[in-house]
Amino acid sequence: MPVNPDLVGREFPPTPPYLVGREKVREFARAVFATDPQHTDPAAAQALGYADVIAPPTFAMVVQDLTLQQLLSEPDSGIALERTVHAEQRFRYTRPIIAGDELTARLQVTNVRAFGKGAMVTSEAEITDAAGAHVVTAISVLLIGGEE
Amino acid sequence: MTSIEVGAIVAERTVHLTRESLVRYAGASGDFNPIHYRDDVAQRVGLPGVLAHGMLTMGIAVETIVEWLGDSGRILEYGVRFTRPVVVDAENGAELTVVAKIGAVDDEALRVDLTVSHGDTVVLGKAQVRVRAAA
Numbered sequence: 001m002p003v004n005p006d007l008v009g010r011e012f013p014p015t016p017p018y019l020v021g022r023e024k025v026r027e028f029a030r031a032v033f034a035t036d037p038q039h040t041d042p043a044a045a046q047a048l049g050y051a052d053v054i055a056p057p058t059f060a061m062v063v064q065d066l067t068l069q070q071l072l073s074e075p076d077s078g079i080a081l082e083r084t085v086h087a088e089q090r091f092r093y094t095r096p097i098i099a100g101d102e103l104t105a106r107l108q109v110t111n112v113r114a115f116g117k118g119a120m121v122t123s124e125a126e127i128t129d130a131a132g133a134h135v136v137t138a139i140s141v142l143l144i145g146g147e148e
Numbered sequence: 149m150t151s152i153e154v155g156a157i158v159a160e161r162t163v164h165l166t167r168e169s170l171v172r173y174a175g176a177s178g179d180f181n182p183i184h185y186r187d188d189v190a191q192r193v194g195l196p197g198v199l200a201h202g203m204l205t206m207g208i209a210v211e212t213i214v215e216w217l218g219d220s221g222r223i224l225e226y227g228v229r230f231t232r233p234v235v236v237d238a239e240n241g242a243e244l245t246v247v248a249k250i251g252a253v254d255d256e257a258l259r260v261d262l263t264v265s266h267g268d269t270v271v272l273g274k275a276q277v278r279v280r281a282a283a
Binding site (some may be wrong): 033058091 | 163173176177178179202204206208210214215218219220225227228229230
């Protein structure tokens with residue numbers, strides 16, 4: 001099944017709230033070789049004016065991934081994980097993610113473009129906090145290869 | 149803050165990746181695609197070897213500038229293209245080198261351009277960070 005062009009404009013329900021834990025931020029920071037204490041030491045983050053440790057910038061992917069799972073499990077998407085390559089990634093921030101945040105993501109497919117036998121699919125996940133305020137928008141371009 | 153002239157190198161580092169790094173990132177991020185830790189699967193799907201997660205490379209790259217920034221909350225926008233794979237050898241791992249240079253300056257923001265290399269190969273395209281100008 002080829003990628004369904006009708007995905008464009010499709011909006012998905014908001015993901016269940018994701019509570020950002022301090023130890024999860026520390027674990028992620030270690031995994032991306034983020035050694036600055038603002039990611040691991042609450043006192044260092046508080047000195048910069050934040051309530052708790054600051055997640056590394058690409059931590060937003062952990063929340064965005066919940067939306068990509070929605071996209072992959074859409075029965076008519078035509079997107080098969082084994083033929084999918086991550087081609088581009090972008091984040092637009094209003095503020096950094098902080099431990100204690102409760103985040104919800106809402107996905108929208110913004111573009112499907114034919115690319116050889118396959119397609120390039122652009123999706124945007126708008127990530128908001130418990131008050132509904134914007135935190136970060138995560139934009140992915142996935143390259144879905146054509147079937148042999 | 150010292151010089152923020154276009155072309156100035158503001159930070160650089162080299163990170164040595166091993167298979168353990170990939171497993172650690174898989175656990176931290178939730179991305180358990182086996183091409184990032186299983187040679188047999190990587191080979192079966194036609195890859196040159198087990199690859200680092202693109203998002204791991206992206207994450208390592210931007211962290212290079214955080215100490216220089218002072219506050220990572222100054223980052224307004226960050227984008228990359230994943231142009232070349234990073235093969236992580238089971239024995240020898242892989243070295244990633246990140247060089248961060250000022251690409252553009254205006255009143256409100258700076259653009260920092262990241263060059264991320266594995267050996268002689270640049271692995272990310274248009275890796276650019278927009279950063280709020282320091283107060």
